[in-house]
Amino acid sequence: MNILKDEPYGTTKGFLLSSAAWMVAGSLAGFIGAVEMVAPELLGNIPWIAFGRIRQIHTNLVMFGFVGSALVGAAHYLVPTLLRTPLHSERIGKASLWSWNLAITAGVVTLSLGYTQNREYAELIWPIDIGVLIVLALVFYNFLQTLRRRKENLLYVSIWYIVGSFVFTFFTYFFGNAVWNPETGSIIGIPDAVLAWFYGHNIIAFFFTTLAVAVAYYIIPIVARTPLYSHTLSLIGFWTILIMYSHIGTHHIIQAPVQTWLKVIAVTGSIGMLIPVLTVLVNLWLTMRGRLGNIHADVAGKFVFAGSVWYLLTCLQGPLQSLPSVQRLTHFTNWVVGHAHMGILGFAGMTALGGVYFILPRVTGRSLYSARLADIQYWLILIGMTGFFVVLTTAGLIQGNGWLNGEVVYRILPEIHLYMVLRASLGILIAGGAIIGLYNIFMSLYGPKGETS
Amino acid sequence: MGLKINQQGLPYLITGSLVALVLGIIVTILIPALGEPGPSKLARSYSETELRGRLIYQREGCWYCHTQQVRPPEVGIGTVQVTGDIGPETTAGDYALQKPVYWGTERQGPDLSHVASRPYGAVTEWHILHLKDPDLVNPGTVMPSYAHLPEDELEALAAYMLTLK
Ligand code: HEM
Ligand code: HEM
Numbered sequence: 057m058n059i060l061k062d063e064p065y066g067t068t069k070g071f072l073l074s075s076a077a078w079m080v081a082g083s084l085a086g087f088i089g090a091v092e093m094v095a096p097e098l099l100g101n102i103p104w105i106a107f108g109r110i111r112q113i114h115t116n117l118v119m120f121g122f123v124g125s126a127l128v129g130a131a132h133y134l135v136p137t138l139l140r141t142p143l144h145s146e147r148i149g150k151a152s153l154w155s156w157n158l159a160i161t162a163g164v165v166t167l168s169l170g171y172t173q174n175r176e177y178a179e180l181i182w183p184i185d186i187g188v189l190i191v192l193a194l195v196f197y198n199f200l201q202t203l204r205r206r207k208e209n210l211l212y213v214s215i216w217y218i219v220g221s222f223v224f225t226f227f228t229y230f231f232g233n234a235v236w237n238p239e240t241g242s243i244i245g246i247p248d249a250v251l252a253w254f255y256g257h258n259i260i261a262f263f264f265t266t267l268a269v270a271v272a273y274y275i276i277p278i279v280a281r282t283p284l285y286s287h288t289l290s291l292i293g294f295w296t297i298l299i300m301y302s303h304i305g306t307h308h309i310i311q312a313p314v315q316t317w318l319k320v321i322a323v324t325g326s327i328g329m330l331i332p333v334l335t336v337l338v339n340l341w342l343t344m345r346g347r348l349g350n351i352h353a354d355v356a357g358k359f360v361f362a363g364s365v366w367y368l369l370t371c372l373q374g375p376l377q378s379l380p381s382v383q384r385l386t387h388f389t390n391w392v393v394g395h396a397h398m399g400i401l402g403f404a405g406m407t408a409l410g411g412v413y414f415i416l417p418r419v420t421g422r423s424l425y426s427a428r429l430a431d432i433q434y435w436l437i438l439i440g441m442t443g444f445f446v447v448l449t450t451a452g453l454i455q456g457n458g459w460l461n462g463e464v465v466y467r468i469l470p471e472i473h474l475y476m477v478l479r480a481s482l483g484i485l486i487a488g489g490a491i492i493g494l495y496n497i498f499m500s501l502y503g504p505k506g507e508t509s
Numbered sequence: 510m511g512l513k514i515n516q517q518g519l520p521y522l523i524t525g526s527l528v529a530l531v532l533g534i535i536v537t538i539l540i541p542a543l544g545e546p547g548p549s550k551l552a553r554s555y556s557e558t559e560l561r562g563r564l565i566y567q568r569e570g571c572w573y574c575h576t577q578q579v580r581p582p583e584v585g586i587g588t589v590q591v592t593g594d595i596g597p598e599t600t601a602g603d604y605a606l607q608k609p610v611y612w613g614t615e616r617q618g619p620d621l622s623h624v625a626s627r628p629y630g631a632v633t634e635w636h637i638l639h640l641k642d643p644d645l646v647n648p649g650t651v652m653p654s655y656a657h658l659p660e661d662e663l664e665a666l667a668a669y670m671l672t673l674k
Contacts (some may be wrong), residue, residue: 093617094650106653107617108570162637163528170568176614202635203519211518219519223526242609246601247542249610254538260544298526302533311580311603318541384582462586462593465619466647474549 060150064142065419067149069501071129074157074411078121081164082332085114087126089479094473098446104168111165120188121160122490124409127267128156128195128326131218133198133415134274137213144201154196159187170257173233173241175252184239188228197221197304197375212440213290216359224262228255231335249309250318256307263340264400267296268367268407271362275414276340280350280359284387285342289335290302297332300325307378311387319380326378333371340364355430359410362438369445390472391452394445399458401486402441409437409493416500420427429492436489443482451475536618549602553672562669563629565662569655576613577622577673588617589627596623618652636667 080095081423091098094105099105105113118156137141163180166172174177199214199222203215232255234241242248277284284290292465304325306318344351373395377386386392415432417423424430451472518633526538555563579587587595599622614662615622624630638645640663643652655663 062583068547092653093651096653100652101657103657106569106572111573112570137550170570172567172570172611173568174567174572174611175609188644211522216518216522220523220526223523224530226528227527240608243542243607244608245610246545247538248608249604249612250541251538252609254533256535295525298529299532302529303537305533305537311613312578313545315541321537334574384580387580388576388613390615393615459587459616460582462588464588464590465616466649468648469651493636 059154060147061144062150063198064146065133065147067153068129070150070153071125071132071156072416073120073497073501074153075125075129075408075412076490076497078117078125078160078170079490080487080494082114082122082162083119083483083490085110085117086309087480087487088484089114090483093476094480098500107187108171108320109168109170112172113175115161116167116179117160118405120163121298123268123400123404123408125156125210125416126412127264127271127404128409128416130271130411131199131221131267132196133216133419134270135202137210138208138274141202141206146207148194148198152198153193154402155187155194156191159184159191161189173463175242176256178233178241178252178255180233182233182241184234185229185233185241187233189226189235192222192226192229196226198348212274213233213269213284213287213294214274216291216294217266217273220294221262221266221270224258224266224302228258228262229253232259237313240508244498246312246314249304251313253308254305257308258285258302261297261301262397265301268404269293272336272340272364272407274353274365275356275360275410275478276343279360280344280347280413282343282347285339289339293332293339296335297329299331300328304329304378310378310383311389312375323378323380327375329371329375332470333367337364337368341358354414355427355434356410356425358413358431358434359406361410361411361467362411362508363403363405363407366398366406370399373398385456386452387456389452389459390448390475391456394452395446397441397444397448404447406437406441409433410499416497420484420501425496427502429496433489433492433496436485436492440489441483443485444479447475447478447482451479515522535623543612545605546600546602548605549600549659551600551603551674552605552607554606555669558608558665558668561662562665562667565658565666566669567609572601572611572613573615574652575619575621577620579620581618582640587620588626590629591632594627595620596626621670621673625671626674630673631671633664633671636670637663640666 088099089107089110090103131148132143162184165180166184171181173181199219219284222361231253234243235368243251252424273290304322306314310319310322351361377395413424454471455468539572579595579597581598583595584598585593587596629635642654643650
């Protein structure tokens with residue numbers, strides 16, 4: 057078997073399938089973590105899945121494994137399609153696919169053994185960081201070559217977002233992981249905290265958010281069967297997100313002893329983020345105005361639409377919780393965990409799944425194995441995610457209020473116990489959705505050949 | 510307008526992204542790093558055992574449940590065992606010698622910035638007992654037991670805890 061086989065859209069297919077598999081693994085890891093919050097002794101204190109470790113496995117798997125693979129796979133479809141030029145090299149694509157999966161697998165193994173740099177989303181140790189950087193560089197090179205030989209002169213806004221994302225992510229990853237410091241992957245003192253959130257923030261902003269927006273910009277007009285509402289708006293959205301989102305990482309540590317002026321930039325910029333967010337959403341929603349029927353007739357459209365609604369909610373909540381007066385209550389609590397799931401699962405994850413279901417039939421040349429299963433997955437995730445939001449936000453408010461009233465940390469645990477039980481239960485829906493998705497995607501790619509579309 | 514830029518956009522696009530990135534790094538990392546204060550009274554360098562303990566703290570991911578950052582609104586209010594015992598507000602200088610900094614992300618258990626200043630927290634044996642059987646010491650806690658760690662690792666971890674004054 058030739059793992060670098062040169063087949064049209066082979067890279068995309070590989071990434072989509074990997075994403076589905078990592079989603080199963082990642083949500084199961086999340087589920088284990090959630091169970092440990094409810095019954096710490098139940099799983100018998102196995103060291104390599106103790107909470108401190110499984111949490112890192114969970115975040116890395118769902119972010120890079122599930123959402124990351126799906127978005128990178130989608131980009132490998134969008135770039136050639138929008139430029140009307142075949143991908144420069146499917147072999148380079150395959151090489152990046154395998155290295156990516158190797159890096160993630162190595163990440164799971166090392167994290168479970170306790171090799172970690174302990175900085176959120178930058179936990180992976182140095183050798184794996186290098187692997188990730190190589191993948192990012194390979195992908196960028198492949199896209200750049202495709203761009204240079206392109207037959208389509210016009211660069212659609214999705215291409216803008218994709219190119220910007222890879223330029224940004226490569227350097228963000230490099231600096232954020234302090235790869236020139238292999239031993240610790242960090243610098244020293246408060247600048248280290250600032251750097252860590254420069255990274256944590258920009259990886260969310262310019263890997264997950266911008267790639268997901270690129271997918272939404274592509275799919276919505278096609279599914280709605282109408283041109284994009286405004287190309288000018290899309291450019292405004294692009295440049296403002298680039299300038300604004302890159303400067304506000306400090307909003308994650310507004311209450312840490314960081315210089316005040318830096319906090320001012322972070323809070324102002326966070327509120328300013330409403331500009332790029334709303335320009336994108338207004339543009340997308342005006343494109344689909346009067347055509348919600350079309351959107352919801354297509355399961356991919358449904359996913360992307362739900363993603364766009366979560367984008368609005370996340371980005372209304374985001375500026376709010378960057379205000380010092382709000383963060384004094386919400387910081388360090390489950391409120392933030394709720395926000396994280398809204399952003400990564402509700403917005404980026406659902407949009408990415410929309411991309412997966414949109415692209416699959418187009419790269420296999422036949423319809424999805426089962427549109428019905430995809431629909432069931434949609435509902436499971438939507439219900440699970442909505443539940444997460446309600447449950448985690450409530451738990452967060454209970455914690456925050458308790459602490460500020462001088463309640464003992466342990467006393468609050470019983471008060472949020474019920475919510476932790478609900479969170480774990482809702483996790484079953486999401487993990488179930490992931491398993492259904494894996495089956496459906498696998499069968500769509502390799503199942504018995506059904507009707508062609 | 511949009512259409513024209515869209516046609517010759519690639520150079521703008523790449524340069525623009527790089528400019529935004531470099532600006533972000535200069536404004537939000539480099540300039541602030543220049544103005545950092547030196548170590549405070551609480552900052553300390555670690556002995557070999559303490560450093561080992563610190564790395565075990567990192568390896569086990571304790572960081573993901575315990576913060577080391579007392580925020581302004583909770584000074585005098587925040588409670589671990591008795592009212593207000595969370596300790597004094599954290600200053601930038603407290604972190605000055607730490608690499609990496611474990612300031613925290615979610616708080617499942619109490620803040621540990623000043624754990625060694627609490628009566629029990631200055632006692633090595635208490636820490637080892639607590640690490641082995643958290644539920645015995647704090648009924649209802651969600652902290653897992655670390656009884657599987659070898660004795661010398663538990664001691665190193667306790668030694669690190671004692672540095673958190
Ligand atoms: C306008 C947009 C947004 C703003 C202003 C914003 C603001 C914030 C703030 C202030 C925090 C820190 C809260 C705290 O620790 O107290 C935060 C955390 C977080 N945000 Fe956002 N957010 C936005 C959009 C998003 C999006 C779109 C995503 C995902 C794609 C996202 C993912 C996250 C994650 C994962 C965290 C958790 C970080 C942690 O572990 O502490 N955010 N956000
Ligand atoms: C079976 C479903 C899931 C369960 C039970 C679950 C549970 C958890 C738990 C227990 C944590 C740790 C929170 C803490 O430290 O207090 C967590 C964190 C996180 N999860 Fe999940 N999760 C699930 C699915 C997902 C999915 C599908 C995604 C993304 C696509 C996701 C993204 C995240 C992120 C970004 C964090 C970090 C939160 C933060 O840093 O604030 N989770 N999850």
